[in-house]
Amino acid sequence: MSTGLPAVTVVGSINLDIIATTDRLPTAGETIGGGVLQQQPGGKGANQAVAAARLGGSARMIGAVGNDAQGRLMLEALSSAGVDTADVAVLDGDATGTALIVVDRDGENQIVVCPGANSAFSLEGVEFQPDETVLCQLEVGLDVVLEAARKSSRFFVLNAAPAMDLPAELLERCDLVIVNETExxxxxxxxxxxxIAVTYGKDGSAMFERGRKVAEAPAAAVKVANTIGAGDAFCAALVLALRSGLDYTRALAVANAVGADAVGDPSSQPALALLQDYVALTTNAADAGQRIVLSE
Structure with a gap:
C-alpha cells in the first residue's frame, strides 16, 4: 500500500531465480556436491519494483514473461507484493527469463542469465504519467531502455547493470545513474x-556530480546471508528517498540501511520495512553519532 511516496515505474527484467547454495563457489571445470537448491522470483527489474512497493511506494512494472508456469508465478509474486502488473506482457513465443545462481556461505555469487522474454518485449502502447519516476536497468534490450528514456518526461534513473557501453544520448538523459564500484x-x-551514486559494499556509498564527490554515507553493519537482491533494494530506496526530498547524504544513508536489510535476507526479493522506518533509524543514529547496526 502506498504511503504517499512518489510513484515509481520500473522498466526491466523479470526472472525465475534458480539458486544453488554451496560452501564455496566452483572453479572452472569443477563439480561441487552438497548444494541446496531453491527457486524464487527475481530479475533486477522485478526486484526493484517489489522493493519499491514494500518500502511503501506506488510501483508499476513494465516487462515481459513467457506464457508458462514460471511466468504465472512471477506475475503472482509481483502482484502479491503490491506491484501493478497491468503492463507486463505475456509472450507466447518466449520462455520466462531464468537466472542460474550459485551462492557460497559468505553470500558471494556467480550468475548466468537466460533472458528469454526479457529480450523480446517493447514499449509500444506504454505511456508514462507526468508524475512517474522511471527506473531502468540493462538486463533488457538497450533499445527498450533508450525508448523509455525518450518517453519519460520526468525523473529518469538508470541502474547501469550489467556494465556496458552507454550511448551519449542515454547518459545525458539520465537524472541519476546507480552503479557499484566495479561497474x-x-x-x-x-x-x-x-x-551518479556508487556503492562500495562494506565501505558504503557516495554521490558524484560530473565526477566530483558531493556526498557519502557509511555502510550499515549486518551479517551477510545473500547479496543478490541487495543492490536492487538499494536502488529502489535511493530513488524513493531522493524523490521524497531527502538530501544526498541522508538519502544514501537510508538506501544503505535498506541494502543492509536485504543482504541479511536470503531472498532475492527480501522483506523490508517502510521507507519512513529507515529514515527514522538513520536519523536517530546520526543524531547519536553512531554507526547503524541492524539486527543479525
Missing part, C-alpha cells in the same frame, strides 16, 4: 554523468 570502473563515460 563504475568498467563504464568510463560515467565520470561525465550529471548525478
Amino acid at each position: 563504475y570502473e568498467l563504464i568510463p563515460a560515467l565520470v561525465n554523468a550529471k548525478l
